Amino acid sequence: xxxxxxxxxxxxxxxxxVRIVTSWTGEVIREQExxxxxxxxxxxxxxxxxxxxxxxxxxNANPFPVEIAFERRTREDCQCGKGAVYAxxxxxxxxxxxxxxxxxxxxxxxxxxxxxxxxxxxxxxLRWHLRYAVFxxxxxxxxxxxxEGPARPREYYLLRGQGIPDEMMPDSLKDRYLIANDSRLxxxxxxxxxxxxxxxxxxxxxxxxxxxSLYNAHWQEELLRSQRDExxxxxxxxxxxxxxxxxxxxx
Amino acid sequence: MGKIFAEVSEKDVTLAxxxxxxxxxxxxxxxxxxxxxxxxxxxxxxxxxAAKGKKALIVERNNYLGGGxxxxxxxxxxxxxxxxxxxxxEELGIPFEQASEGLFVADGPHACAKxxxxxxxxxxxxxxxxxxxxxxxxxxxxxxxxxxxxxxxxALPRQITCVDPIALEATMVVDATGHDASVVRxxxxxxxxxxxxxxxxxxxxxxxxxxxxxxxxxxxLVVCGMATATTFGLPRMGPTFGAMLLxxxxxxxxxxxxx
Numbered sequence: 001x002x003x004x005x006x007x008x009x010x011x012x013x014x015x016x017x018v019r020i021v022t023s024w025t026g027e028v029i030r031e032q033e034x035x036x037x038x039x040x041x042x043x044x045x046x047x048x049x050x051x052x053x054x055x056x057x058x059x060n061a062n063p064f065p066v067e068i069a070f071e072r073r074t075r076e077d078c079q080c081g082k083g084a085v086y087a088x089x090x091x092x093x094x095x096x097x098x099x100x101x102x103x104x105x106x107x108x109x110x111x112x113x114x115x116x117x118x119x120x121x122x123x124x125x126l127r128w129h130l131r132y133a134v135f136x137x138x139x140x141x142x143x144x145x146x147x148e149g150p151a152r153p154r155e156y157y158l159l160r161g162q163g164i165p166d167e168m169m170p171d172s173l174k175d176r177y178l179i180a181n182d183s184r185l186x187x188x189x190x191x192x193x194x195x196x197x198x199x200x201x202x203x204x205x206x207x208x209x210x211x212x213s214l215y216n217a218h219w220q221e222e223l224l225r226s227q228r229d230e231x232x233x234x235x236x237x238x239x240x241x242x243x244x245x246x247x248x249x250x251x
Numbered sequence: 252m253g254k255i256f257a258e259v260s261e262k263d264v265t266l267a268x269x270x271x272x273x274x275x276x277x278x279x280x281x282x283x284x285x286x287x288x289x290x291x292x293x294x295x296x297x298x299x300x301a302a303k304g305k306k307a308l309i310v311e312r313n314n315y316l317g318g319g320x321x322x323x324x325x326x327x328x329x330x331x332x333x334x335x336x337x338x339x340x341e342e343l344g345i346p347f348e349q350a351s352e353g354l355f356v357a358d359g360p361h362a363c364a365k366x367x368x369x370x371x372x373x374x375x376x377x378x379x380x381x382x383x384x385x386x387x388x389x390x391x392x393x394x395x396x397x398x399x400x401x402x403x404x405x406a407l408p409r410q411i412t413c414v415d416p417i418a419l420e421a422t423m424v425v426d427a428t429g430h431d432a433s434v435v436r437x438x439x440x441x442x443x444x445x446x447x448x449x450x451x452x453x454x455x456x457x458x459x460x461x462x463x464x465x466x467x468x469x470x471x472l473v474v475c476g477m478a479t480a481t482t483f484g485l486p487r488m489g490p491t492f493g494a495m496l497l498x499x500x501x502x503x504x505x506x507x508x509x510x
Contacts, residue, residue, distance in 0.1 A: 050484075052447045052484030053447075053484060060447065060484070062445070064444075064468055064482075064483070066464060066466040066467065066468065066483075067464065067483060069466075070463050070464060073463075074463075082459040082460050082463055083457040083458070083459050083460045083485075083486060084460055084485075085486060162325070163324050163325030163327070165324070165331075167350060167351045167354065
């Protein structure tokens with residue numbers, strides 16, 4: 001796989017996750033430069049891909065000059081992750097064009113890890129939802145999306161609604177969701193990289209087994225439950241799929 | 252036993268108020284910058300501009316200044332800022348303590364009073380109980396000032412209030428009206444520009460965006476503070492004030508470039 005990571009300031013998390021997933025699959029993941037940096041023409045278009053209203057599928061048509069200037073400044077200085085939310089599928093299409101121009105093909109299995117938020121519009125409830133990943137060309141993984149995409153436990157929102165700040169949440173609750181710089185992040189990211197691996201292998205990144213690392217988690221508790229080594233890293237079915245290709249190097 | 256206070260008549264008091272007000276008002280009928288909204292972002296912008304010798308006038312619809320800076324979340328009067336917002340607190344001489352890594356907490360009334368005092372000390376003039384009604388437009392729809400009226404006029408039934416507003420001129424106008432983005436919305440009503448609306452998605456990091464997007468949205472008009480969020484449809488954020496203070500500073504830099 002070709003990895004286009006945002007290495008500032010998440011270098012250690014990303015490299016540890018890559019090490020883990022390579023130990024599982026033997027997959028060589030070649031690290032490239034940040035995809036924003038290699039797609040300079042994207043900066044003007046990025047302003048138009050910002051999600052403005054979570055209840056409206058329309059994106060940011062006719063961006064102000066200050067918005068375009070922000071995108072240019074952010075990408076040039078490698079300062080992404082300021083909190084803007086981008087339409088994930090559209091972003092993949094935009095970056096995919098740049099990849100094709102560079103001769104990167106589907107078989108190269110490109111992955112882009114960003115510090116920006118990505119969202120997809122859900123036709124069922126007609127809302128944009130933050131996502132930790134969008135499986136397209138390239139696969140885009142959002143680091144803050146891992147923390148804020150899957151919902152936290154209901155008790156969290158109840159307490160938050162009563163004005164309790166994050167720092168004062170009970171420890172028993174804090175263990176049930178990820179926070180920035182969480183020590184569990186590399187393992188969780190490794191599981192998501194494995195989802196990307198399966199996406200490129202079979203077209204399907206997910207598994208219905210809630211204990212498999214390929215489980216499509218919508219809650220933090222589901223994410224943490226699926227992204228553990230016990231009782232297994234992937235379900236027996238997916239383990240078999242890996243073993244068929246002599247991929248499973250662990251255990 | 253003698254009287255404590257000097258003897259003055261009622262008319263002397265009235266003349267003192269009227270005279271002082273009018274003398275000052277005359278000077279600020281034309282300013283370098285009119286800041287609409289006297290919340291933390293507007294006060295910070297005014298303080299920075301006045302400190303650089305610019306004629307800065309704050310128009311505030313309430314009697315009190317400070318907007319939401321008096322209280323934090325849930326009506327609790329502690330305000331929080333995230334790093335590097337504490338540097339502004341330091342600069343203003345506001346006592347604070349560290350709540351956790353990168354998060355600082357200060358007393359709301361103390362912080363707000365200090366900020367108001369800093370703006371006044373720098374030379375900002377304030378028209379409180381004054382509501383923004385419209386923009387003054389010049390050639391090519393450049394913003395050239397603000398049309399204002401007394402706030403209570405708004406509350407009176409229209410049929411008994413034929414109280415025309417007055418216009419104040421300025422080289423630049425700052426929209427610091429918070430979520431309302433009143434100046435930008437007025438421009439929208441006139442079909443000159445379009446706001447993106449207030450994003451409902453909750454993203455803790457959107458404080459950065461408020462600062463990053465602070466700037467000129469139309470010739471003569473700049474936005475700061477939460478008006479930036481409404482103008483550009485930025486995600487919602489928590490009750491921390493660092494972005495308001497830094498956005499106020501940023502908008503002052505932008506205005507200085509234009510003056």
